[in-house]
Amino acid sequence: MSDAIIDAVRDFNRFYTRFLGLLNKAYLDTPFTLTDARVLFEIGSHDGVSASTLTRELQLDAAYLSRILKRFRGEGLIETKRDPDDQRSQVILATEKGLAQFRELGTRSSAQIAEHFDELATSEQQAVVGAMQTIRSHLDPAAPSSPAIIRAHRPGDIGWIVQSQARAYTEEYGWDSRFEALVADVASKFLANFDPALEYCWIAERNGINVGSILIANGGDGVAKLRLLYVDKSVRGLGLGKTLVEECIRFARSRGYRRVSLWTNDVLHAARAIYIKAGFRLVSEERHQMFGRGENGQTWVLDL
Numbered sequence: 001m002s003d004a005i006i007d008a009v010r011d012f013n014r015f016y017t018r019f020l021g022l023l024n025k026a027y028l029d030t031p032f033t034l035t036d037a038r039v040l041f042e043i044g045s046h047d048g049v050s051a052s053t054l055t056r057e058l059q060l061d062a063a064y065l066s067r068i069l070k071r072f073r074g075e076g077l078i079e080t081k082r083d084p085d086d087q088r089s090q091v092i093l094a095t096e097k098g099l100a101q102f103r104e105l106g107t108r109s110s111a112q113i114a115e116h117f118d119e120l121a122t123s124e125q126q127a128v129v130g131a132m133q134t135i136r137s138h139l140d141p142a143a144p145s146s147p148a149i150i151r152a153h154r155p156g157d158i159g160w161i162v163q164s165q166a167r168a169y170t171e172e173y174g175w176d177s178r179f180e181a182l183v184a185d186v187a188s189k190f191l192a193n194f195d196p197a198l199e200y201c202w203i204a205e206r207n208g209i210n211v212g213s214i215l216i217a218n219g220g221d222g223v224a225k226l227r228l229l230y231v232d233k234s235v236r237g238l239g240l241g242k243t244l245v246e247e248c249i250r251f252a253r254s255r256g257y258r259r260v261s262l263w264t265n266d267v268l269h270a271a272r273a274i275y276i277k278a279g280f281r282l283v284s285e286e287r288h289q290m291f292g293r294g295e296n297g298q299t300w301v302l303d304l
Contacts (some may be wrong), residue, residue: 020112022118028108030101030150035060038107039068040094043078044102048091050083060253077101106175122156126209130234131209146207148240150247153201153215158187161213165230169291173267176292190217198224198255204231204240211235215246216251222258224248241274249278253276253304260304266296 027034072078077098083089131192204212211232219225231241252260280300288297
């Protein structure tokens with residue numbers, strides 16, 4: 001490893017410990033040190049935890065942890081009881097006073113983070129969290145990943161759809177700005193003519209970051225148009241594309257549509273595989289150069 005990388009990591013570590021106030025003697029303006037807060041957090045988060053578990057999970061010296069627990073017991077923050085799974089051992093629990101302090105630490109920590117993040121635009125907040133996830137995934141590959149949630153679109157989401165798709169397809173397929181113009185046109189018409197009784201937009205989100213999207217627009221004559229399916233490369237392989245398409249089909253059926261139609265390009269192999277598996281059939285195709293290079297456009301339909 002180069003000295004430059006080591007220096008960069010050290011510089012970031014100094015910044016981040018200062019940013020969170022981790023070196024302050026009074027963490028979050030409380031009587032606790034950072035280590036105290038971590039111990040109380042672990043105890044408050046569990047319905048009974050052993051000292052050996054705390055030592056292992058927090059990587060603390062057993063004697064050091066023992067002194068902290070003794071002080072917590074003297075302050076009425078914790079109590080112990082027999083371990084129901086092992087009568088020879090005891091587990092540590094937070095008292096009502098301890099739980100109140102645990103909740104206060106959580107409130108103060110959330111307020112501290114919000115104070116810094118409220119100064120950032122939504123896209124900047126997402127970029128920071130995304131960078132954190134990147135660091136975690138590279139340095140701790142075994143860390144559990146949070147599942148994605150599927151929700152309705154909110155203000156700002158449609159703009160994100162245009163930005164993310166334009167960037168992704170330019171980078172992956174070399175399409176030019178005319179593709180971004182097409183996505184922007186589809187997205188703007190969806191918003192301008194949005195009919196919640198017959199139309200819907202789904203956003204896939206993980207850890208507060210948008211990672212996928214799809215929408216249904218009313219094409220008239222009982223036909224629903226499936227538009228703008230997108231799954232970020234960071235979550236591909238998790239089945240999100242399939243889930244989003246299934247949501248569209250369920251919605252179209254529930255609203256009485258007789259058919260779902262979509263237009264795509266044959267180079268988008270992953271998306272086409274999802275459509276085929278869902279029962280769509282190819283009804284027409286044509287060569288075009290709409291995005292700066294020759295492609296094969298295709299229209300697929302699903303009879304409901």
